[in-house]
Amino acid sequence: MMTDHVTDDLRRRFAQASRVAVLTGAGISAESGVPTFRGGGGATIWEWRGKPVSELSSAELLATDPKLVWEWFDHRRGLLKDVKPNAGHLALAAWEKRFDAFTLVTQNIDGLHATAGNREVIELHGSLLRGRCTRCGTTRELPPPPLPEMPPRCSCGGLLRPDVVLFGEDLPPGAYERATDAAALCEIFFVIGTSAVVYPAAYLPRSAKLAGAFVIEVNPEETDITPRADATILGKAGEILPQFDFGPHKA
Ligand SMILES: [Zn+2]
CATH class of the missing domain: 3.40.50.1220 (TPP-binding domain)
Incomplete structure (x- = not known):
């Protein structure tokens, strides 16, 4: 029907x-x-700083360049500011x-x-609004963008990562x-x-x-x-x- x-x-x-x-x-x-990332309604983002979204949001890039991944996610959180x-x-x-x-x-x-x-x-x-510690596993709400520390750290000293499922995860x-x-x-x-x-x-x-x-x-x-x-x-x-x-x- x-x-x-x-x-x-x-x-x-x-x-x-x-x-x-x-x-x-x-x-x-x-x-x-x-904005969406697959097309179909609204503004669609395919790349940022010359890199495709699939690469920016990947477990592979997180392992090699966590700072860039965080900058990308900070950018995305910034897009949500007035939403x-x-x-x-x-x-x-x-x-x-x-x-x-x-x-x-x-x-x-x-x-x-x-x-x-x-x-x-x-x-x-997952959620753009949270980070997750790569050492102790704690999740925490992130402060509003831009993050003061890049990449951000947990109180235990471990690196935080976005609490988001990345490509390849x-x-x-x-x-x-x-x-x-x-x-x-x-x-x-x-x-x-x-x-x-x-x-x-x-x-x-x-x-x-x-x-x-x-x-x-x-x-x-x-x-x-x-x-x-x-x-x-x-x-x-x-x-x-x-x-x-x-x-x-x-x-
Ligand atoms: Zn921790």
């Missing part, structure tokens, strides 16, 4: 559900003005309060879901497992602002579907998910998500 607005049937399903899981991607952030959550982010924050079981899984690293008010976010690719331990569990247990699974072509995130809507969930896609145009989704709503997250009413609250 394809539509450009939230139909009564979809609204009814939503109001009756108690277990909802959501996967978000770059599209919802692009609506807030966050604010949009109506789509705010709707998801309200959903978290509404449902008995609500899981928000994101591929985004801009921290906008937390800023919008979501308390529990599974960040599959695995997802954070446990994150994908928690996301898969939520996908398998939910009644409605939303795919929002992502074509979900990047594995392993791409498996989540499939797992949800196999486990019997109703899969709803919200994207500006058709994607690889569309043939597998039970419903595709074509539009911006910021315009579509607020159309889902909560219906009567449960006691």
Whole structure:
């Protein structure tokens, strides 16, 4: 089923559900003005200082030139300075309060879901706002850019690295497992602002579907998910998500 607005049937399903899981991607952030790195909406960054993004955000470069990697990530954090959550982010924050079981899984690293008010976010690719110690493993919030020390250090003296999954690295331990569990247990699974072509995130809507969930896609145009989704709503997250009413609250 394809539509450009939230139909009564979809609204009814939503109001009756108690277990909802959501996967978000770059599209919802692009609506807030966050540049993307794969094209498809908003400003797309392919290279910086003459180096391709895939090289700048790689485990290989981190090992050989951590300062350059940090300068690149500081630049990216600088791009977020004036970025604010949009109506789509705010709707998801309200959903978290509404449902008995609500899981928000994101591929985004801009921290906008937390800023919008979501308390529990599974960040599959980590966060630009944190550093992680390469010696003791502690994660910490970074001060606003520019960083005073480059590369930054942990209080233990070890080098910090961005708490972000770089090209050539695995997802954070446990994150994908928690996301898969939520996908398998939910009644409605939303795919929002992502074509979900990047594995392993791409498996989540499939797992949800196999486990019997109703899969709803919200994207500006058709994607690889569309043939597998039970419903595709074509539009911006910021315009579509607020159309889902909560219906009567449960006691
Ligand atoms: Zn440390």
